[in-house]
Amino acid sequence: MRTLWLELYKIRxxxxxxxxxxxxxxxxxxxxxxxxxxxxxxxxxxxxxxxLVTITAMNGLFLPTGSAVIVSRICDxxxxxxxxxxxxxxxxxRKAVYAAKFVSAAVLIxxxxxxxxxxxxxxxxxxxxxxxxxxxxxxxxxxxxxxTNLVVIALQQWISLAIKNQAFSLCLGMIGGFIGMTASLFxxxxxxxxxxxxxxxxxxVTYQYxxxxxxxxxxEIGVHLPIxxxxxxxxxxxxxxxHVSRQDV
Amino acid sequence: xxxxxRTENLSKRYGVVYSVQRVNxxxxxxxxxxxxxxNGAGKSTTLKMLLGLVKPSExxxxxxxxxxxxxxxxxxxxxxxxxxxxxxxxxxTGLENMRVMQRLRDVPDxxxxxxxxxxxxxxxxxxxxxxxxxxxxxxxxxxxxLLHFPKLVILDEPTNGLDPAGIGEIRExxxxxxxxxxxxxxLSSHLLSEIEQVATSIxxxxxxxxxxxxxxxxxxxxxxxxxxxxTQDNEKARRVLQExxxxxxxxxxxxxxxxxxxxxxAQTNRALIMAGIDVYRIEEHKxxxxxxxxxxxxxxxxx
Amino acid sequence: MLLRCLxxxxxxxxxSRIWLVLLVLPVFSALIGFANYWMNQAILQNGWYSLxxxxxLFYGEFFLPILIAICCSFVCRLxxxxxxxxxxxxxxxxxxxxxFAKVVVVGVLxxxxxxxxxVLYICAGFIAGxxxxxxxxPEVFGWIMRGWLASLTIIAFQxxxxxxxxxxxxxxxxSVCAVFVGLGLYVSGLGMFFPLSILTIGMGVLSQExxxxxxxxxxxxxxxxxxxxGCALGIRHLTRAGL
Numbered sequence: 001m002r003t004l005w006l007e008l009y010k011i012r013x014x015x016x017x018x019x020x021x022x023x024x025x026x027x028x029x030x031x032x033x034x035x036x037x038x039x040x041x042x043x044x045x046x047x048x049x050x051x052l053v054t055i056t057a058m059n060g061l062f063l064p065t066g067s068a069v070i071v072s073r074i075c076d077x078x079x080x081x082x083x084x085x086x087x088x089x090x091x092x093x094r095k096a097v098y099a100a101k102f103v104s105a106a107v108l109i110x111x112x113x114x115x116x117x118x119x120x121x122x123x124x125x126x127x128x129x130x131x132x133x134x135x136x137x138x139x140x141x142x143x144x145x146x147x148t149n150l151v152v153i154a155l156q157q158w159i160s161l162a163i164k165n166q167a168f169s170l171c172l173g174m175i176g177g178f179i180g181m182t183a184s185l186f187x188x189x190x191x192x193x194x195x196x197x198x199x200x201x202x203x204x205v206t207y208q209y210x211x212x213x214x215x216x217x218x219x220e221i222g223v224h225l226p227i228x229x230x231x232x233x234x235x236x237x238x239x240x241x242x243h244v245s246r247q248d249v
Numbered sequence: 250x251x252x253x254x255r256t257e258n259l260s261k262r263y264g265v266v267y268s269v270q271r272v273n274x275x276x277x278x279x280x281x282x283x284x285x286x287x288n289g290a291g292k293s294t295t296l297k298m299l300l301g302l303v304k305p306s307e308x309x310x311x312x313x314x315x316x317x318x319x320x321x322x323x324x325x326x327x328x329x330x331x332x333x334x335x336x337x338x339x340x341x342t343g344l345e346n347m348r349v350m351q352r353l354r355d356v357p358d359x360x361x362x363x364x365x366x367x368x369x370x371x372x373x374x375x376x377x378x379x380x381x382x383x384x385x386x387x388x389x390x391x392x393x394x395l396l397h398f399p400k401l402v403i404l405d406e407p408t409n410g411l412d413p414a415g416i417g418e419i420r421e422x423x424x425x426x427x428x429x430x431x432x433x434x435x436l437s438s439h440l441l442s443e444i445e446q447v448a449t450s451i452x453x454x455x456x457x458x459x460x461x462x463x464x465x466x467x468x469x470x471x472x473x474x475x476x477x478x479x480t481q482d483n484e485k486a487r488r489v490l491q492e493x494x495x496x497x498x499x500x501x502x503x504x505x506x507x508x509x510x511x512x513x514x515a516q517t518n519r520a521l522i523m524a525g526i527d528v529y530r531i532e533e534h535k536x537x538x539x540x541x542x543x544x545x546x547x548x549x550x551x552x
Numbered sequence: 553m554l555l556r557c558l559x560x561x562x563x564x565x566x567x568s569r570i571w572l573v574l575l576v577l578p579v580f581s582a583l584i585g586f587a588n589y590w591m592n593q594a595i596l597q598n599g600w601y602s603l604x605x606x607x608x609l610f611y612g613e614f615f616l617p618i619l620i621a622i623c624c625s626f627v628c629r630l631x632x633x634x635x636x637x638x639x640x641x642x643x644x645x646x647x648x649x650x651x652f653a654k655v656v657v658v659g660v661l662x663x664x665x666x667x668x669x670x671v672l673y674i675c676a677g678f679i680a681g682x683x684x685x686x687x688x689x690p691e692v693f694g695w696i697m698r699g700w701l702a703s704l705t706i707i708a709f710q711x712x713x714x715x716x717x718x719x720x721x722x723x724x725x726x727s728v729c730a731v732f733v734g735l736g737l738y739v740s741g742l743g744m745f746f747p748l749s750i751l752t753i754g755m756g757v758l759s760q761e762x763x764x765x766x767x768x769x770x771x772x773x774x775x776x777x778x779x780x781x782g783c784a785l786g787i788r789h790l791t792r793a794g795l
Contacts, residue, residue, distance in 0.1 A: 019725060026729050030736070065728050072721040080633060166629075166720040167622045171573045174618045175580055177728075178610065185588060300642045304792070326644030336639040338630060340567050352559030353643045393639065 003092055007100035010077065016070055020112045023069075027062040028116065031055050032123055039127075048124055048134050049205040049216035052141055055120060056203040059145055060180025063109070064196050067152050068173020071105050075160035075169075094245040098161070102237065105153045110146050117142045137204045137218065144202025147226060151195045151233035152176060158240025162247065198229055251278040252314070253401055253433045254299060259308035261294050261457075268294050270457040271308070276435055276450070279427045283448030284437040287546060291457040292437045293333055296405050299435075300330055312401065326354070329399040331407060335390030339379035343370055343389050346378055347396065354397045364392040367422065383410035391419070395426075402426060403435045408443060416443070423447050441542050455546040474535045476514055477503040481527040489524045490517060503532075553645050557653030561627070565657070570626055574665050577619045581611035582672040589680065599686030600677055601760050604695070607673055612699060612757040614731060617748055619665065620706045621727035623658045628714035641790070648787045651711065655783065658707050659700075666700045691762060698754030701775050705747040708782025716789055744770050747778050 031054050038054075039046045078084055087097055117138050124133065155176075160169040176196040179186075183197030191197035202225070207216045254276040261269040269291040276282045286292050297303040299310055301321055310317040312324045337346050347361045365371050368388040378386060387410050394402055407423070408416045424447050426432040438444050444451060451468055453461040461468060478497075480486040483504055490497050490504070495517065497504040509517075514531060521528050585607030589596055596602035631637050640650055670692065677683065706727075713723040734748025738758065743749035752758055754771060763771065 019722065023725060023729060026732055030732055062728075065725070069721040069725040069728075073719055076720055165569065165626075167570060167573050167626050170618075170622055170721060170724050171577060174577070174615065174728075178580075178584070178614060182584065182588075182610075185591075297638075302638055302641055322644045322646060325642060328642070330638075330642050332638045332642070333635055336634050336636045338564055338636065339634065341564065345563055345566065349560045349563045350639070350643070352556055352563060353640070353645060355556050 003096040003100040004103055006092075007074075007097070007104045011074060011104060014073060014077075016073060016108055017111070020066055020070060020108060021115070023062060023066045024112055024116055027058050028055070028119055028123075031058045036127070046127075046129060047216060048129060048131055048137065049207075049218065051120055051124055052137060052205045053203065053207055053216065055116070056141065056145070056200055056205075057181065057184070059116075060183055060196060060199040061177045063113075063145065063149055063199065064152050064173050064176035064180050066112075067105070067109055067149060068156050068170050068176070070108060071101075071153055071156040072160045072166045072169050072173075074101050074105055075157060076166050078161075079164045079166075095241055098157070098241045098244060101161075102153060102157055105157065106150055109149055109153065113142055113145050113149065140202075140204040140221075144204070144221070145199060147229055147233075148195065148198040148202060151198075151229055151236060154233050154236040154240060155195065158236060158243065161240070161244045192225075192228075195229070195232055198225070201225060202229075252276065253278050253280075254310070254312050254435065256295075256299070256310050257308050259295065259298060259310060260306050261291075261298060261303060262306040267457050269298070269454075272454065272457075272459045273462075274452060274459070275462065276433060278433050279431070280449045281423060281427060281434045281436060281447050283444030283451045284435060284454065285441060285444050285451060285542070286437075286439065286454035288439055290439075290454045290546075292439075292454060293405055295454065296330075296332060296403055296435070296437060299403060300325070300328070300332065302332065326397075327400045328403065329394035329397065329401070330403040330405075331387075331390040331394045332403070332405045334409075335386045336393075337378045337381075337386055337389060340377065342375050342377055343381070343385075344374040346389060347374075347392065350393045350396050356397045360396055360398065364396045367395060368392045369418070384412060384415050387411055388415075388419075391422075398430055399432065401433050401435070405437045406439070407436065408438070420447050441539055453542065453545055460545045468541060469535075474509075474533050476506050476509040477530070477532040477534055478506070478517070478521075478528060479503050479530040480521060481529070485524070486521055486526050489520060489526065493517065493520060503530075553649050554652060554656070557645055557649050558656060561653050561657040564627075564630055568626070570623065570661075573622060574619065574661060575668070577615045578611060578665055578669045578672060581615045582607050582669065582676055585610050586676040586680070589676075593680075599682050600689045600692070603677055603680060603682060604673065604689070604692065604756070604760065605758075607669075607676060608695070608755055608757045611669060612751060612755040613735065616665075616699070616703065616751065617706055617727050617731050617734075618724065620658070620662060620703055621710050621724040623661060624654075624707060624710035624714045625720045625723050627654050627658060628711065629720050631715075632718045647790045648783075651715075651783060651787045651790060654711055655704070655707055655779075658711065659704055662703050662707065663700055666696050666703070670696050691756065691760070694762075695754070695756040698756075698771065699751060701772075702747065702751035702754040705750060705775055705778035705782065708779045708786065709747055712782050712786035712789065715786055744774050747782075750774055750778070 035051050035054050039050060121133055156169055156173060159172055160166065163169065179194045180196035180199050183191050183200045186197065202221055205216055205218050252275050254274055256272055256274045259269060259272045260267060272295060284292055294303060298305045301317060315324060317324055338349065347365065351361050365374055368391050370385065370388050370392060373385060378389065387407065391407055394404065408419050411419060423434055423436060426434050448465060450464050452459055479502060483499060486504060487497055495506055497506045518528055518531065589603050589606040631640060710723055710727060713726060717723055730748050734746050734752065737743055737746045738749040738752045743753050750771065
């Protein structure tokens with residue numbers, strides 16, 4: 001708890017949440033623009049599902065990128081200020097610091113995702129969608145996105161802390177964002193190998209092209225995929241935590 | 250003696266606070282000039298202004314008799330510096346760090362070897378600087394400053410992080426620079442003991458203001474010795490002395506007077522005896538540099 | 553003087569393993585593009601041109617700008633840590649030269665990346681068996697060169713950002729946002745007025761129509777204009793800042 005408080009204290013003045021908000025605002029602006037044009041062209045598709053599908057695809061790009069940036073900033077301050085020595089000398093265990101960093105990043109980005117959900121609701125109501133707000137779908141959307149994101153954070157944090165040169169972790173984040181964006185193009189078996197494609201895989205809504213028009217369907221995810229993802233997250237986290245703890249300061 | 254550095258009313262203001270205020274430095278050629286002041290007194294800011302790293306809010310800097318702002322490159326090419334903590338590229342070796350500076354300054358290879366040798370880093374030159382100790386990084390910084398054998402070397406706290414043996418070594422090195430290589434050295438420190446052993450001239454800065462500047466002897470002369478007298482009856486003696494237009498103060502059972510020459514001491518002694526007061530002791534107390542420094546900067550200014 | 557600075561920059565890049573990132577991102581984008589082409593051969597029937605649309609879309613729109621941002625952040629981070637600006641700015645080289653040296657170094661690296669990408673593209677084409685049916689489009693060289701010129705404008709701006717912002721990641725994040733702004737401007741026809749959309753235009757990413765003479769002129773003028781502006785901002789920051 002103490003280390004977590006410390007971690008949140010350390011990221012003051014870094015304006016991380018502001019950055020995240022700006023990044024997601026651009027995403028939402030872009031996404032809503034695309035949705036409105038497609039809705040205008042195709043009145044049948046003026047549904048919540050259309051919005052969710054678009055935003056999910058955009059999340060595939062923006063959240064890995066944003067996570068890479070946020071995590072890199074949280075971790076890089078220790079490299080830059082050479083504060084590991086300080087922390088260890090203050091008898092804070094590295095595993096605790098690792099956990100605290102993970103939680104801080106998760107809270108930040110989780111908060112942003114929830115905010116995103118609220119903005120989606122606001123947009124939908126503002127646009128005058130006929131259907132009632134699909135709370136269930138939205139909750140599943142937020143849950144799926146957050147779960148995937150936790151795993152991405154675990155992975156990013158490992159790389160950001162293990163390799164001082166932040167170019168690598170950011171590079172990974174970009175590749176991730178890219179896979180996330182193009183996830184629906186991969187055959188499912190290939191896509192499932194990459195954590196970033198689960199943003200889309202966990203989407204409660206999916207679509208198919210039927211005679212050149214998009215047909216949205218809701219779907220159940222089941223329990224297998226989330227379990228796999230949770231396992232992935234735990235393994236990334238543990239491997240990272242152990243690896244980083246064993247490194248020389 | 251030629252003046253190498255001269256500043257006129259050099260000031261730096263951040264917002265409304267002056268971190269350096271109307272400083273007039275004068276550093277003569279071939280000197281080791283000690284720039285002394287407690288932490289946060291404005292030493293580093295002043296030195297950075299001398300190098301053009303910080304733009305002065307007011308005032309001017311001239312180096313080698315030339316205005317700095319108009320002859321920046323020419324002046325910098327004859328100046329070596331180590332400012333604040335040592336700068337280095339951690340992923341490169343010591344030698345490669347020297348090579349970076351060598352390229353920037355366009356000096357021959359033998360200078361690199363020589364500079365590394367001067368600071369005794371030849372053996373560790375192929376190690377990554379990330380793995381250096383603080384002292385070794387400091388030496389590397391000094392080597393970078395000396396690389397082109399400049400006419401003027403500016404060293405900001407060069408003995409930070411060095412062990413006693415290292416401090417002694419660097420001290421000797423600094424002392425040898427003027428006569429061996431004809432360099433002028435401007436050296437800053439917050440430790441009086443460090444400066445007093447190497448500096449020929451000294452400037453004391455506190456709260457952004459230059460409180461004293463001159464040779465070491467001047468500094469000592471500046472504070473005249475005090476005469477401490479112990480008598481049979483200090484109160485009575487004091488009245489006698491006040492009639493002689495002296496103003497002694499009472500301290501720890503002694504009468505303390507300033508500005509007393511040999512004759513004045515003899516006169517007071519005679520006067521007291523004539524007044525029937527026995528004189529037990531007459532002592533002369535010279536202020537140590539330490540207390541001079543403290544009295545200039547105020548006791549709260551930590552050393 | 554510039555040569556001296558370049559020499560110094562070059563030594564600094566040693567052992568930095570930045571080349572790994574420089575290689576990975578183009579390979580990755582070419583792979584994805586190629587895979588996409590391979591799977592959709594039925595629709596993409598315009599040979600080399602179709603392949604170019606696939607590989608360059610990912611590379612030019614997304615990875616190249618990010619790569620530039622990462623490179624610029626990297627060369628500036630070297631100076632941000634350990635107060636290295638102190639040493640560099642106290643060296644007898646003019647401040648503009650220091651900035652130009654960084655522009656040139658990143659520019660050269662990116663030129664190498666462009667050539668590497670060209671090689672990847674050609675390899676991909678051969679693997680897909682395009683050489684048997686189609687003649688190689690000469691425009692590709694123009695796209696690569698113009699892409700590089702447009703990269704220079706991004707480099708100038710990213711270096712300015714990276715000298716200003718101490719953090720490694722923030723300029724990269726800004727660049728990601730800029731990618732989308734650029735795409736938006738391109739779509740709305742204002743592409744010539746933003747470095748990232750100039751890249752889209754120059755590399756022929758979204759449209760393979762060759763540029764008219766007038767467009768080429770505008771392209772060149774805008775490139776020069778942006779590079780000058782970016783450099784001016786960066787140099788102004790370096791000369792002003794009390795580092």
